Amino acid sequence: MSFGTLSLLAFGGGSAMLPEMARMCVAHGWATGDEFTLLYNLGQLAPGPNCMMVLTIGHKVAGAPGAIAVLVGFLLPPALLAYVLGRTYRRFRNSPNQEWFRSAMAPISVGLTLAGVHLMATAALHQVGALVIFALAMFGLTRYQRCHPFFLVALGGFLGMSLL
Amino acid sequence: MGEPMSNSLRNKQVSLRKVFTTFLILGATSIGGGMMAHIREAAVVREGWLTDEEFLECYGLCQTLPGLNTTNLSVLIGDRVAGGWGALLALIAVIAPGGGIVMGLATYFLHGPAPAWAFTGLKGVAAVSVALLFNAALKVGQKLFGNQVDLQIILITFLCAGVFHLSLPLTLMLMLPLSLWMKRPQVATC
Numbered sequence: 239m240s241f242g243t244l245s246l247l248a249f250g251g252g253s254a255m256l257p258e259m260a261r262m263c264v265a266h267g268w269a270t271g272d273e274f275t276l277l278y279n280l281g282q283l284a285p286g287p288n289c290m291m292v293l294t295i296g297h298k299v300a301g302a303p304g305a306i307a308v309l310v311g312f313l314l315p316p317a318l319l320a321y322v323l324g325r326t327y328r329r330f331r332n333s334p335n336q337e338w339f340r341s342a343m344a345p346i347s348v349g350l351t352l353a354g355v356h357l358m359a360t361a362a363l364h365q366v367g368a369l370v371i372f373a374l375a376m377f378g379l380t381r382y383q384r385c386h387p388f389f390l391v392a393l394g395g396f397l398g399m400s401l402l
Numbered sequence: 403m404g405e406p407m408s409n410s411l412r413n414k415q416v417s418l419r420k421v422f423t424t425f426l427i428l429g430a431t432s433i434g435g436g437m438m439a440h441i442r443e444a445a446v447v448r449e450g451w452l453t454d455e456e457f458l459e460c461y462g463l464c465q466t467l468p469g470l471n472t473t474n475l476s477v478l479i480g481d482r483v484a485g486g487w488g489a490l491l492a493l494i495a496v497i498a499p500g501g502g503i504v505m506g507l508a509t510y511f512l513h514g515p516a517p518a519w520a521f522t523g524l525k526g527v528a529a530v531s532v533a534l535l536f537n538a539a540l541k542v543g544q545k546l547f548g549n550q551v552d553l554q555i556i557l558i559t560f561l562c563a564g565v566f567h568l569s570l571p572l573t574l575m576l577m578l579p580l581s582l583w584m585k586r587p588q589v590a591t592c
Contacts, residue, residue, distance in 0.1 A: 280507045283524055286429040286500020287437060287472045293501050294508035316469020317477045321489050324478045327463060342581040343462035345552040348543035349559025350465055355536045356564040362528035371526050375533035387443050388431035390530050398526015399519050
């Protein structure tokens with residue numbers, strides 16, 4: 239399954255590879271464009287990493303073995319890489335070069351995360367109701383730091399159903 | 403302070419069962435993107451497995467790696483707190499609930515259109531996710547915002563990826579050398 243190669247190309251977050259994934263699925267005749275969009279939205283509804291919808295494509299194409307193949311092909315190669323690199327990385331954790339790399343990487347990570355916030359905000363916050371929910375959640379997060387985020391998510395979902 | 407443990411590969415010894423249940427709950431409760439924020443809440447705030455600096459270090463590493471950031475992050479954190487088996491269990495636990503639910507939803511919805519409430523509810527969830535991610539970015543970056551150089555790097559990265567929509571590999575290829583140069587060790591210059 240070509241999902242393995244795709245996942246290795248997919249640097250940083252699944253959204254970057256969505257167009258490529260859609261193109262590939264249609265080209266192989268695994269799913270039509272509409273089906274792909276539907277499956278993508280379903281993936282958003284489910285908890286966990288939002289790319290779990292790749293499973294459904296595998297399932298659609300080849301049944302349960304297909305889903306397992308996708309799971310292994312899609313998740314395992316990068317996970318193994320992360321595992322090995324994570325260990326190597328920590329083995330040399332006291333070298334001054336690594337200190338340097340770390341201090342250089344930290345602000346980039348924060349900048350990238352903020353860019354992700356911006357991206358999600360432009361997609362999600364163009365209704366007044368959504369802005370209200372965002373403001374409420376920000377307030378809740380700064381005020382009640384110990385509150386489990388799932389509370390906020392559930393509340394947001396409920397408010398969304400009634401407000402939007 | 404956060405004195406690095408020089409010889410040990412692990413941070414802390416956490417039981418495998420604890421790692422599994424923590425990531426299972428994470429996998430089951432983090433809806434609507436911004437999962438990095440959920441992982442930080444669990445690993446840094448609630449369980450205290452890592453400091454914010456260590457979390458940022460893992461997360462930064464994940465961003466330079468291919469694949470899904472969140473599954474990679476689970477692997478790194480699982481390995482840190484409970485070794486190789488911890489990594490494997492964290493990976494399985496974090497994808498299992500969502501995978502199961504998505505399969506269920508798909509078999510149900512591929513036979514008919516999804517109801518409207520599912521999508522309005524999802525919009526509400528998405529708004530909360532933005533807040534969660536924003537909050538996590540602020541917390542993790544807290545110490546960096548006060549530093550001129552760090553702040554500049556944060557802003558340029560934000561411009562590259564957020565405003566000009568450069569792809570991630572391209573942003574990294576531009577920013578990593580720049581950042582390394584800007585943060586080069588201050589050796590005695592002539």
